[in-house]
Amino acid sequence: MTEFDYGNLAYLGLLGAVLVIWMFIQNRERLGQKLQYLAIWGLIFLGAIAAVGLWGDIRQTVMPSQAVFADEGRVELPRAPDGHYYVSLDINGVPTRFVIDTGATGMVLTQQDAERAGLDAEGLMFHGEASTANGIVRTAPVRLDEVALGPFTDRGVRAYVNGGTMRTSLLGMSYLQRFERLEISGGRLILER
Structure with a gap:
């Protein structure tokens, strides 16, 4: 990864942290439901990162x-x-x-x-x-x-x-x-x- 990639990753991490904190502060009464949503979005985020990271391998398989x-x-x-x-x-x-x-x-x-x-x-x-x-x-x-x-x-x-x-x-x-x-x-x- 280049310095630009690390900068983008840090920015996205900070933005995600701010959104998570805001979400918890906004609706404290439904904490269990919020944790479920957070887990779902975390898995979606990890899946997107995995797809981007593995794209070169996937492309070689799909496009010989x-x-x-x-x-x-x-x-x-x-x-x-x-x-x-x-x-x-x-x-x-x-x-x-x-x-x-x-x-x-x-x-x-x-x-x-x-x-x-x-x-x-x-x-x-x-x-x-x-x-x-x-x-x-x-x-x-x-x-x-x-x-x-x-x-x-x-x-x-x-x-x-x-x-x-x-x-x-x-x-x-x-x-x-x-x-x-x-x-x-x-x-x-x-x-x-």
């Missing part, structure tokens, strides 16, 4: 993540609730999330992902251009030392760093063509080599 079948040379990606397919690749040893974009020609990294992968942000030359749904953006060509997806490792992969703002890096056809089979079936994107 990518599955790698190394012995079969296959990777399966589930369709996300937003309708897109996402994959996590290791770029120079750093896990990086990509959205699959079969309409994109190349692999395009956000500036933040490029920096995390060890690319020198100051030395990038944004002399290329790419046409996107949001218009023309400047790009900087780069070579990635290593790109790994499960058992598949490629070296010297050509990519681009987007000079504009992007939420997620894009995985386009230049990388997807390295697979022998690309199939969408039953809400899953299947990649095989």
